[in-house]
Amino acid sequence: xxxxxxxxxxxxxxxxxxxxxxxxxxxxxxxxxxxxxxxxxxxxxxxxxxxxxxxxxxxxxxxxxxxxxxxxxxxxxxxxxxxxxxxxxxxxxxxxxxxxxxxxxxxxxxxxxxxxxxxxxxxxxxxxxxxxxxxxxxxxxxxxxxxxxxxxxxxxxxxxxxxxxxxxxxxxxxxxxxxxxxxxxxxxxxxxxxxxxxxxxxxxxxxxxxxx
Ligand code: 3PG
Numbered sequence: 480x481x482x483x484x485x486x487x488x489x490x491x492x493x494x495x496x497x498x499x500x501x502x503x504x505x506x507x508x509x510x511x512x513x514x515x516x517x518x519x520x521x522x523x524x525x526x527x528x529x530x531x532x533x534x535x536x537x538x539x540x541x542x543x544x545x546x547x548x549x550x551x552x553x554x555x556x557x558x559x560x561x562x563x564x565x566x567x568x569x570x571x572x573x574x575x576x577x578x579x580x581x582x583x584x585x586x587x588x589x590x591x592x593x594x595x596x597x598x599x600x601x602x603x604x605x606x607x608x609x610x611x612x613x614x615x616x617x618x619x620x621x622x623x624x625x626x627x628x629x630x631x632x633x634x635x636x637x638x639x640x641x642x643x644x645x646x647x648x649x650x651x652x653x654x655x656x657x658x659x660x661x662x663x664x665x666x667x668x669x670x671x672x673x674x675x676x677x678x679x680x681x682x683x684x685x686x687x688x689x690x691x
Pocket of ligand 1: 494521546547609635636637638656657658659
């Protein structure tokens with residue numbers, strides 16, 4: 480099963496902002512304990528590559544990727560650190576080309592038809608839709624999906640335990656993402672039990688929708 484099949488089966492890729500690399504392994508383990516085996520560590524903090532490296536080395540059951548990848552240089556840094564996949568908030572052609580050449584899974588951010596067409600023409604079939612709550616939420620994605628039938632979406636931005644069902648129930652949603660499962664505050668205060676509880680809650684809701 481390839482990365483995209485596994486991510487779709489999981490249904491959730493939490494967005495993680497790590498301020499102190501020494502919290503990365505505990506955060507990964509807390510997510511795993513709650514049933515989540517994917518995490519996107521964002522390159523918004525200086526320690527993010529080190530956090531990716533620590534998770535990759537110490538938590539082999541976790542598939543760790545890099546988010547907020549804005550340039551080819553950043554993509555290379557993340558991949559060298561051990562990122563198994565790359566996510567950008569927008570469509571970055573240089574990163575797209577590099578990931579195609581190196582066979583690294585890439586999820587570009589696309590909210591307009593033009594961006595989605597650019598992604599399709601580079602061979603991608605999963606795009607991030609960010610910030611989902613601002614760009615029309617599931618209503619907008621539904622319209623786009625009716626036109627771009629080969630594409631599945633990873634919505635993030637404003638998704639949480641109260642509204643995730645609205646997204647995950649639709650067949651054109653590959654998975655959902657967001658920071659609510661392990662927000663920086665919970666990580667910084669080492670409240671890993673709460674992270675596990677939020678992960679369990681999300682996984683339970685995703686399962687209930689899909690099996691119901
Ligand atoms: C992202 O990078 O996708 C966003 O930070 C997620 O948005 P959220 O914080 O509203 O979940």
